[in-house]
Amino acid sequence: MPVPEVLSGVLAWAVPAVIVFGATAIAVVVAVWAIRRARRSPRARAAADNLRARAGAALVTLDDAVDELDLEVGLSGALYGGGAPASLRRARLTAQHVRDASFEEYRQIAERDATPDEIRRVSTRIERRSAEALATISAARAEHSGWVHANVSAAAQIAAAQQRLAALRATMGDPAALVAELSSRFAEDEWTDASRAARAAVDHADEAARHLASAARTAEDPTRTALVELAEAERALRRAEVEARALEETHRLATQAAQAVTGEIAAARTALRQAFATRDQLEPADAARLGSELRALEAELTSLEADAAQRPTRTIDRVARLRDRLDLALGDARTAQQRLRGARTALPGTLAAARNAVAHAEASLGHVRASADARSRLISAQRELAAARQMQDPVDALDAARRAMRDAEDAKALADYDRLAGR
Structure with missing residues (x-):
């Protein structure tokens, strides 16, 4: 067969194939480009930001639950001498790990120019892990609460809380004296935070004392429960401890800075x-x-x-x-x-x-x-x-x-x- 005829036959087959495959490749490229554009569109970004906001809300809830759990674990050791179930401590460790890792992921997608897909993926993971950690906390708290009801009287809990309040007051000493020392040496803006913390620490300690007194009266009536007042007293105690530490830290920072x-x-x-x-x-x-x-x-x-x-x-x-x-x-x-x-x-x-x-x-x-x-x-x-x-x-x-x-x-x-x- 003459060479021109062979070449003509090859071209007759190849040209349509090239056109078909070329058109397909172009269509694929356009489709990929369109998908990527859609995934990075303002609408996709807004949807991803909504998911990130939901993940942030879940993280805030988990963080608050971990704080409450810290309080319960501390109380468990102080009140019950380590005899309570270890589930609270295990739940706290798990929740703390999930919280810390999730906050790091949350911060990273907030700080860098993450794509909507990445934001969606990370936010979904944070929300799922937070929900799992919260479920673990709820189960542990239920187990612990059942143990407390079965093994510890309200009177014993109230007495232990009163001891903690007395210890806190002894540790605080006279907050006004620390503020007076700062105010005698430094300008007002140096000790304003200390003054606020001192007032708050005393107010929260007094609030705890009122709740404990009410809990003690309620405990005398077998038909009523003192747990609500006791829980409020513990929260007030914790707030007083936080403010007392803030006062001490402010005083320490000011005196060290002066030196x-x-x-x-x-x-x-x-x-x-x-x-x-x-x-x-x-x-x-x-x-x-x-x-x-x-x-x-x-x-x-x-x-x-x-x-x-x-x-x-x-x-x-x-x-x-x-x-x-x-x-x-x-x-x-x-x-x-x-x-x-x-x-x-x-x-x-x-x-x-x-x-x-x-x-x-x-x-x-x-x-x-x-x-x-x-x-x-x-x-x-x-x-x-x-x-x-x-x-x-x-x-x-x-x-x-x-x-x-x-x-x-x-x-x-x-x-x-x-x-x-x-x-």
Whole structure:
């Protein structure tokens, strides 16, 4: 057969096939593109965000249940000497693990540009795991409640709670004396939180005493149950303990800041002098830009020094932020040795500022039923602060402490928004 005829036959078969397969490939590509576009559309994003909101609500419910469970586990050990079923402790460990892992997943899909599919998948998993953990908690609490009814009298529970209240009052001492000490040394904005915590601790302790007295009267009547009043007393006791710790933490932070503030300012001035020396080694244009920022930082440091003794925690916080700005201004102009030396001197003050920021965030979240976003930010801040304390490399530790500050500030802002929104 002549070659042209063969070629003609091949073409006659191949061309239609190529057209068919090419059209199919184009259709497949278009279909895939359309599916992906639909999955990333505003409508898909809105649906995914709704699922994420549901997952956040489930996480908040689980977090509150874990807090209640912590109280019950503590009470079980204090009241019943470890004789109660271990199911509560096992349920708490399981729920804590689920909660912590879920908050981390929730934070990740919130912070990065996750696709609607990923948000949907993770949110569904969080909601399912939260529901399973809550079911485990409910079963454990039911088992524990049955054991308590069968083995412990209301009178014994009331007596044990009264002992805890007496121990709490002894530990608290005179909260007003701590506030008076702070108010005699520092400006009002340094001890306002301490004053509020002191009043709240005393009020909650008095509330617990009233509920316990009512429970004791109810327990004398065999036809009535004292468990409701006893439960309210325990909640008030726990709130009093939280406020007492907040008071102690505020007092500790203020007194420690007062001891450290002079050294932090001196270290910042030393860092500025070294930065001016680094500036002298730069090209004229870079030196001019850096010099302008350094003079601004120097002026700010001088203004902070004016009332540092009256506002030590605020000053420590501002100096830590000033050191952060100084690092950004210097950029790559420093040697590795200079960065290491600067991190070592900046770390103590930044850690103190981070602890203060976390304490403020914890207080804000403690007075509102905060959203999952606020809680996840607080957990991240607590984790970063713990990591900063353990790191051996001062540069890495400084970075972690600064991340803790930012996350704590975000958590407080979100909690404040939740409060204003009436949650």
